[in-house]
Amino acid sequence: MSPYGIAQILLYFGVLTALAIPLGAFMARVYRGERTFLTPLLDPVERVVYRVAGVRVDDAMDWKRYAIAALIFNVLGAVVVYFLQRLQGILPLNPQGLGAVAPDSAFNTAVSFATNTNWQGYGGEATMSHLTQMLGLAVQNFLSAATGMAVLIALLRAFMRNQSNTIGNFWVDLTRSTLYILLPLSLALALALVSEGVVQNFNAAQNVPLLESAEVVTPGKGGAPQRTQTLTEQVLPQGPAASQVAIKQLGTNGGGFFNVNSAHPYENPTPLSNFLEVVSILLISAGLCFAFGNLVNDRRQGWAIYAAMSAIFLALTFCAVTAEETANPQLTALGVADRPGNMEGKEVRLGPVNSAIWASVTTSASNGSVNAMHDSFTPLGGLVPMWLMQLGEVVYGGVGSGLYGMLMFALIAVFVAGLMVGRTPEYLGKKIQAYEMKMASLVILIPPFVALIGTALAVVLDAGTAGVSNPGPHGFSQILYAFSSAASNNGSAFAGLSANTPFYNTALGIVMWLSRFWLMVLVLATAGSLAAKKNVMPSAGTLPTHTPLFVVLLISTVMLSGVLTFVPALALGPIVEHLMLFTTR
């Protein structure tokens, strides 16, 4: 790896950590209901929201009420997004005059944005009106992220409560997450992005003359002659992009305003905008580790989780950057320059290092925005983002969902390691018993189950293989990536797969839903069980969970789970492709 690559990764990690620590302390104060510098401004707004919605702050819910509230809220959100898409042709703020989105695509998108996945089978600028983008997609970006944060806070509260039936109030947690954390950060980031040149207006697309005309040759299909067109003008899409880009990164949503996401110069125009966006992707998820330490009154616990996540993230990011700094040997043999590395599918202004770091970051978080085409990565460069998703999106992960997923892994690590060395399975003062293990096991097993079953169906059905653009191991990777992305609520894609079809829209929609809301229920059930337990004081028999030993145990649990479930499938896709690419002469 080049010194430039190493420096970029270390700079990124240093800035992320430096920002995440104070943000974590701030978020802990927000969730404790303590005064912050935003309280004078936002407290009146918060009170109005509660008064209008009829919410009582002191109305603590048991886990079932909490789960049902989250479920109903998100179902309604999905229904609203569905109808916005279907009716956009007769609704305002549609300067392009775009028609209704097809029902299967509308279903997929509605589920995708309600589940914080933001898988996009459509091209934003050619499909969605400004109203749909703003009122449907951007609003869901806030609310789905806030839902994940609320569920996490409920779980953390459960560790702190002693023999309690309640885990907090969903509406209060949702409101505070949105009002105090997501909105202010998004406003600041959106303004910074506008200053860098990200568009923010309500204009229709503009046709502008090209400085130099271009000839496009389209090969004929089925024996038809090839077609040559001379292009003299280009369409420049417009719209309220900056406001949506800010929350898509901060809320680990990832859905691009434009089809090519953050590879588009109007969504990510400069090196500074690229750095701001890539830091924003992990900022809240990393900060929540430190908020966790604050909230459980033991900052070492937060550092231990952060260390485990960071170790996996850094190791895999180094692998991805190394892979992308390696040129395609078959292109090199044709005389293509081997520096700066694999440039296919990458923006020249960003290059392989920034593209590979982004790919690792966006798949560590359940973000899914891209600044390069993952389909064009080297086989091992593409394996890293795929595997980061398949680990369960717990290496920072989605806002809220990443940490609650990692805490379920921690329960398993405590249980297994405790039994191996004869220690009592306890975590943060709660005894870990059969019920918690059942819930944690299901949380870990459901995503790979739905991802692998979905992949298997797609490779045996004509409707599945019809979308593959590149047969062979790479085509298998395209399908595996799509279902892994949906099952981990990530949303990024090997964009070579044509997934805007009834089969993929429906299958991926179902996978996204099950992975998000079934897991949420299991986590809240665990929270309910933990809250009801008596807090026990640490004893000589308690396994410490803030030590380097526990960090290693946690990393091993996450990695082992990922290896056992997905490596056989990965061997059929990127690993075979790597061997073919680097051994075929």
Added chain:
Amino acid sequence: MDFIFLLLLVALAASTWGLVVLCSRLTGSRP
């Protein structure tokens, strides 16, 4: 077509609700 996809959405929501019920019964049986 709208009816089919809305029905699918309702079915997914119902399955999630069912999971809440199932987990709460398991909680009840916890010693």
